[in-house]
Structures are given as structure tokens and as C-alpha cells.
Amino acid sequence: MPPTSPGFASAFSPPLLPGLLRALDEKGYTSPTAIQSAAIPAILQGRDVVGSAQTGSGKTAAFALPMLQQLAGQQAGKPRITRGLILVPTRELAAQVGEAIGSFAKFLPLPSRVAIVFGGVSINPQMLNLRGGADIVVATPGRLIDLLDHNALSIANVQMLVLDEADRLLDMGFGDELARILALLPAKRQNLFFSATFPPAIEALAAGMLHNPLRVEVKSEPEGEPDITQRAIAVDAGRRTQLLRHLIQTEKWQRVLVFVATKHAAEIVADKLRKVDIEAEPFHGELSQGKRTQVLMDFKAKTVQVVIATDVAARGIDISSLPVVVNYDLPRSAIDYTHRIGRTGRAGESGVAVSFVSAGTDAHFRLIEKRHRMKVSREVVAGFEPVEVAPVNAADPQGTGGIKGKRPSKKDKLRAAAAGQA
Incomplete structure (x- = not known):
């Protein structure tokens, strides 16, 4: 044949x-x-x-x-x-x-x-x-x-x-x-x-x-770019879990990979989702390898609906037909943003990448947009209208949002202090 x-x-x-x-x-x-x-x-x-x-x-x-071709026949x-x-x-x-x-x-x-x-x-x-x-x-x-x-x-x-x-x-x-x-x-x-x-x-x-x-x-060409719809939803930081639950239920997401900043957040968010009958599991580096393997198997088998992961999952996890990725916490690195959302929209399929943007992280998301030369319109979900305002951060007056490569170095701080004394 x-x-x-x-x-x-x-x-x-x-x-x-x-x-x-x-x-x-x-x-x-x-x-x-x-x-x-x-x-x-x-x-x-x-x-x-x-x-x-x-x-x-x-x-x-x-x-x-x-x-495999180069090494074939050398195994005698x-x-x-x-x-x-x-x-x-x-x-x-x-x-x-x-x-x-x-x-x-x-x-x-x-x-x-x-x-x-x-x-x-x-x-x-x-x-x-x-x-x-x-x-x-x-x-x-x-x-x-x-x-x-x-x-x-x-x-x-x-x-x-x-x-x-x-x-x-x-x-x-x-x-x-x-x-x-x-x-x-x-x-x-x-x-x-x-x-x-x-x-x-x-x-x-x-x-x-x-x-x-x-x-x-191999640069991405328009016809070859992953079909990923990027969304940014403005929400107060304290209401992100409620919003996540709301979106899972109202938009009928069957499988969702959610990225958080810490293992503690992974455990807490997963626990809160389970309390409202959403099958969710945390996924982070301090879980045993057996547990991590089981979570991925259950996620692939669709017996787990939501995996709450730290960036240990940003690379190396290939879940076919994963429809949605959520940045519950924004990635610290703009490069990690690419790897996170790249978990969806694979192999010619379409996907959705949602980022929760609070008043305190809006400057950081704007830097991610700048680094990737893109602009994602902010959405507001009815019932979750944000009321918080961005805090003034004396350590970050330029509004870098703590993104890698933008925080002042120790030498920068010393120079600034010297200039202030001059």
C-alpha cells in the first residue's frame, strides 16, 4: 500500500x-x-x-x-x-x-x-x-x-x-x-x-x-500563524477565581489550562473550583512525579476539566485539542506569554487565550503587548466590573510591571542615589 x-x-x-x-x-x-x-x-x-x-x-x-536515521544500524x-x-x-x-x-x-x-x-x-x-x-x-x-x-x-x-x-x-x-x-x-x-x-x-x-x-x-506567516484568539479581561484581583468559574460555566469550556504564579495559588484556586463541583487539579513542581503524571493523564482523558499550573507546565506539555488557556496571573516574562498561550491552537486547530488584567497588572500587560507588537482590547464581563485603581509603586515609577529586564539593577540604584546626593 x-x-x-x-x-x-x-x-x-x-x-x-x-x-x-x-x-x-x-x-x-x-x-x-x-x-x-x-x-x-x-x-x-x-x-x-x-x-x-x-x-x-x-x-x-x-x-x-x-x-534516528543517522544512528540506525549502529546498535549491533x-x-x-x-x-x-x-x-x-x-x-x-x-x-x-x-x-x-x-x-x-x-x-x-x-x-x-x-x-x-x-x-x-x-x-x-x-x-x-x-x-x-x-x-x-x-x-x-x-x-x-x-x-x-x-x-x-x-x-x-x-x-x-x-x-x-x-x-x-x-x-x-x-x-x-x-x-x-x-x-x-x-x-x-x-x-x-x-x-x-x-x-x-x-x-x-x-x-x-x-x-x-x-x-x-521559520518566521510565522499570516497563513501559518496559530489560530489563537487573544482576550484580555479587566477584573479586580480578588474576583479572578469567581470570574474563572463564571467563564467555565457560561462559555462551556470543556478543558482549561490555567496559569498561576505560585504553587500556593495553584492549590487554592483548584480547591475553590472543586467546591463548586468543577473537576480541577493543581500542577506544580512540588508534586510527586506520579501525581503530575496522573494529573496529565486525567486531563488528556477529560476526567479533569481544569488544571491550575505554575510555569513548570509552560513547556513540554502537549495536550491535543486544548481549547482554552487562561493567564490567571500574568507571566513575569514576555517570552513566557508566548509559551503559555502556545499550549492552545496547535496542529491547525483554533484556541482561545484569556488574560486576567487587574489595575495593578495593567502596566505589565501593556509591556507584554509592546514586546509582541500587539494590542488586545480590554473586555469587561457583566457583574465583574473592576473598581480598583492602579497603586502607585515607588519602586517601579516607570510602570514596568516587574517584567524581566526592566527592573533597575543594583548599579542603577547606586547611580540614582549618587545623582540624588550630587
Whole structure:
């Protein structure tokens, strides 16, 4: 039977292996996305690649497919030697990437063995799983170092290194771990950087690591932009939970991902929703891995209607057909705004992203709008008309809203104090 993914069958030279094409066919992939079309040929040629594209653009397949092809047939030895290493910032992204690679590899004559390792769970089962070796390891940096310290695996023979969501790796404080891991890798290897954004710290890291890289930057085009309706609702801070409940009920939202600033807020909001018979669960970094996995499974199965999450969920969670994302608390970073709302409107579907804007956060939201060159009209929901006025913040007279990169530094404060004494 001819494949239903002819776009992949004829897109690349050398062509993808028949086993990979069969897996793509089974998954319903018909043709490559822009990032895949640009990156896969270069990776197959052995080039270093810097790939930048929006969330949901197919970055995982862009590096997973050529990695599987490059490493195919090298697994004959036992124990297997790790030749592919993928570093990710979160447990959820590790699981998602590892599962995707496994699904792509299932029809290869000798499928690559993929190990998925992350912290927050016992290290012993992961050490046992690595006894037979692994061709590809998907890991969070901290747990990888723990396993290296236990001599559970070696990365001395890695041929391909991927930093997935590279900006988040540094943003979450993995800089020291990355430096230690990079020092243990062979100097001669293929390096692939993939992320939705590339701030200066990542650009500097890439410049020091990559050799004559191909830069693949897929800019959103009007016809290719995610179909996300952005809404901003003015509401007093103290009435956000009531408004959230009202919107869930009146707009008949079947599944909602709600972002809050702290684990305490996640617990409180979820508890208040449960008291009015809305199935809601908190999701944050201090939950056990078992609990986090169960929450996501229940959310995907639609037995949980609302998940209240901190930014640990902003990346690496892929919920198909998620209709609504709510910014209960605004993200501190304008970049995180993109990643939050990118949880909806994926794979060609439409979605809604709602931000609650109080008098105290209006200046912050205006900065997010400015950074993204957009303007979202403020709505007022009947019965929830705001009455609060913006407080005067002596520490933030410019109205930056505390957004990253806009707070005065210690040197700025010292200069200001010196100027005041002059």
C-alpha cells in the first residue's frame, strides 16, 4: 500500500528510511512542516543546526527523524553505546520527546533503544534500565549528572547532541550542569539547538559550541500563524477565581489550562473550583512525579476539566485539542506569554487565550503587548466590573510591571542615589 505521507517520502535526499516513513504514515503525518523541511536535510548531511520556530511547529520531529536515521544500524553491539543525547528542561518534555522518538523508531529493522531520565523520582529504576545500554538518552541535566556520577552510563561516545528548548535550560538555572556535561562530551560531534526563542545567553552558548551552523529560522506567516484568539479581561484581583468559574460555566469550556504564579495559588484556586463541583487539579513542581503524571493523564482523558499550573507546565506539555488557556496571573516574562498561550491552537486547530488584567497588572500587560507588537482590547464581563485603581509603586515609577529586564539593577540604584546626593 503506498504511504499516505508522500510529502515525506520525496522531501529529502538521502530519503528517510522506509521504517521512518511507515511510522509517519501511522501517525498521520502527510508532509513536512517548514522547520522540518529546512532542518532535516542539513542534519542528515551532518551539519550543526540552530533551529528557531514557534511552539507547535514540529521541532521534535525535525531533530528526531534525522537522529534516528543517522544512528540506525549502529546498535549491533551489546551493551548498547549512547550516541544520541537530548537535553531538555523539564520532566514532562523529557517524557514527551522520548515517547515521540520511540513512536518514530518502532518500524525500524533494529529500533533504537531510548532511555528517558529525569529527576523527581527514584534514581534506582533508571539505573537498572540503563544496564543494557541505550542508543539515545533524553534527559534533564541534573538527573543526567546524577547518573554519570553513579557510572550508570557514559556520554564519551555521543555523536549527536540536541539542546531542546535551549532558552529554558538556561532560564531554569541549568548553566553549571550544562557546562559540566559539555566538558564530558567528545569534542567531535554534531550539535543541534532547537527552541522557540534565542535570547543573548543562548546565542553566546551556540557561538561557542557550534561549527559553521546552519541557522533555520521559520518566521510565522499570516497563513501559518496559530489560530489563537487573544482576550484580555479587566477584573479586580480578588474576583479572578469567581470570574474563572463564571467563564467555565457560561462559555462551556470543556478543558482549561490555567496559569498561576505560585504553587500556593495553584492549590487554592483548584480547591475553590472543586467546591463548586468543577473537576480541577493543581500542577506544580512540588508534586510527586506520579501525581503530575496522573494529573496529565486525567486531563488528556477529560476526567479533569481544569488544571491550575505554575510555569513548570509552560513547556513540554502537549495536550491535543486544548481549547482554552487562561493567564490567571500574568507571566513575569514576555517570552513566557508566548509559551503559555502556545499550549492552545496547535496542529491547525483554533484556541482561545484569556488574560486576567487587574489595575495593578495593567502596566505589565501593556509591556507584554509592546514586546509582541500587539494590542488586545480590554473586555469587561457583566457583574465583574473592576473598581480598583492602579497603586502607585515607588519602586517601579516607570510602570514596568516587574517584567524581566526592566527592573533597575543594583548599579542603577547606586547611580540614582549618587545623582540624588550630587
